[in-house]
Amino acid sequence: MPQLPGDVALACVNAPNLCLVSGRPEAVAKCAEQLTAARIVCRPAPIHVAVHSPIMDAVIEPFLREILPLEFRAPSTPILSTVTGQWMPDEQVRDPKYWAQQLRSQVRFDKAGATLLAEPSAVVFEVGMGSALTSLLTTQFRGRPTHRA
Numbered sequence: 001m002p003q004l005p006g007d008v009a010l011a012c013v014n015a016p017n018l019c020l021v022s023g024r025p026e027a028v029a030k031c032a033e034q035l036t037a038a039r040i041v042c043r044p045a046p047i048h049v050a051v052h053s054p055i056m057d058a059v060i061e062p063f064l065r066e067i068l069p070l071e072f073r074a075p076s077t078p079i080l081s082t083v084t085g086q087w088m089p090d091e092q093v094r095d096p097k098y099w100a101q102q103l104r105s106q107v108r109f110d111k112a113g114a115t116l117l118a119e120p121s122a123v124v125f126e127v128g129m130g131s132a133l134t135s136l137l138t139t140q141f142r143g144r145p146t147h148r149a
Contacts, residue, residue: 004021004031005023005027005030005031005034007023007024007027007054008021008022008023008027008028008031008053009021009022009023009052009053009054009106010106011050011051011052011053011106011107012051012052012106012107012108012109013106013107013108013109013110013111014107014109014110014133014136015109015110015113015136015139015140016110018136020045020047020052020107022047022050022051022052022053022055023050023053023054023055024050024055028044032044051103052103052104052105052106052107053104054104056103056104057104059103060100060101060103060104061100063100063103064096064097064100067096067099067100068096070096072093072094072095072096073094074090074093074094075088075090075093079093080112080115080116081112082107082108082109082112083098083101083102083105083106083107083108084108084111085108085110085111085112085114085115086111086115087115109133109136113136113137113140116137116140116147117140117141117144117147119147120146121146121147122141122146122147122148123147123148123149124137124147124148124149125149126149134149135149137149
């Protein structure tokens, strides 16, 4: 793959061959032209915010100030981090700085999916708009009767 321009970030790695770049619209469009010229298939994502890119840096501190007064508790259900792809220790879940930095951090959904596959069984459901992440996991879980998305 060609080098990404400095004003475009690799925002999400959803699968080995499925990634999302993010940045200002003109920079992402230029990157798409370069990828197309290199014969790498790409298409615009239906996202209207430069998620997980340097543009998010400006909101980290204000967001952190808003959430610092909140009481963070250890979860009763384990949480899988899409930043690390690993199960989150209680200290990390209770750390407001983790949640603020998560706005900017690269999403490693591929690693999170691999962690789920290492479990003897898994049932995953998606909360929110759409079913893109469930679709990715369904593909990974194919042939695994103890894993459902």
